Amino acid sequence: MRLLGNLLWLIFGGLLCALWWAVGGLIFCITIIGIPLGLQCFKFASLSLSPFGSEIKTNPSKHRIGNIIWLILFGLWMGIVYFIGGIIVCITIIGIPFGLQYFKFAKLSLYPFGAEVTNSK
Template structure:
């Protein structure tokens, strides 16, 4: 079932969101200072293209530096990526088949606004981390 959802996701939303995150990452690589945000953008791009079966969890070692970096991220790239998730999520929710995809898109809004201090794990890995 995950594979079917991922293929449908790839066609209707994943490719566009992947390209958005890749563009943000490439633009953030231009000034050397913003390379950590570019790496976070590339990491989320891999998640945005094939999200089902994986989950985003907070890193237990993240601290004030991640928070401050996330504030800068919202200013530099996060706000328009979050808008992209909201718009594509609303478009996906128009059909009954697209509702699960739209919900998955809405779940990506927080990570598009605050990517630092997060990591992507498989669903089984996410469950193991919470125990």
């Protein structure tokens, strides 16, 4: 199921999403001050390639200043958009697995600093 979910995810926008996150990460990494933000964009890009079978372990107390800056600049709006997108996709029965992945992105978008994306078994 994981392989099929990831393939469908890539076909229907995951690859494009990962590409955009990677480009955003490269743009942030051009400046020295933007490198921490760029590294978080690469974290989103890797999750965009294979969200099925991945787990997110957040630790909001780690890198508090980075998480606060991210939350104010990007995270709150990203979290809202991903959450609403997850609800919309979950309305259809067949979209529930994809909606759960959107909720995973919403969780990561709130506190990316200190979060780890791992493959579950």
